[in-house]
Amino acid sequence: MELTGAVHVSPDKEALFGALGDALLGAAVRAVEARGVFHLVLSGGGTPEPFYLRLVTDLRYRGLPWDKTHVWVVDERRVPETDEKSNIKMMREAMLDHAGIPKRQVHAMPVLEDDAAERYQAELIEHVGGSDTDVPVLDWVLLGMGGDCHTASLFPESPALSVTDKWVATNDGDRVVPPARLTMTYPLLNAARELVVVLAGAGKHEALRRVEAQAATGQRDVQEIPISGIDPEPSGGELTWFLDAAAATGGGAGS
Ligand code: 6PG
16 A cells, blocks of 8 residues: 555444554553653544544553543534534543543634634643743644645645644645644644544545555645645654455445
């Protein structure tokens, strides 16, 4: 497969989330051993919801060091936390409310504040490290991809794609699916130790095919294929694509 990073294909969703959970558990244990804390970054969207639920119901993951984990959000719609479109609402209901994480270690994006991006950046610096000029290094980032090849809230031809000197940015525009968003930026995401992109179902295949076709040319058109801007290798990080067979081949069961 012509993708930047490693590729892991599972036969179905169940196996995919099992492999992903094992990867997460390994990363969490390593981070706590090395630094005493694990900075975990989660995406919204429908794909990871059953995975989040599984992390708190499958005994295989009971070793997750939740008390030493800080949870961050990759992106968020600028709606109240009670809104059905809120990512943190979904994450709390599926997992965070049941995981036993100290409340102060769950970092929702303050999306309703005018200076939300600045505030979240300051919160990251306070807990993760770095500064306004030195990028904080997150441990494990879970990303998804939309049919237009966006990831996080980095949509095609949108202003946040060009942000190089801020770790969090607002995003809006013709090709941003409303409502307006707050998103982690490329420099922050690409500085992470590990990033995983999770794709399940045949419905993801066409977008994946576009990413592969572009990768095969050796060029990157980040404006049209925003996920191609995800590349942690220059800063020593790792990127892994976790796919089920339906996403990888376009065939079989899936959505
Ligand atoms: C979000 C995401 C977004 C998502 C993709 C895929 O807040 O919606 O972070 O980038 O990962 O849109 O979403 P699905 O998993 O619902 O297809």
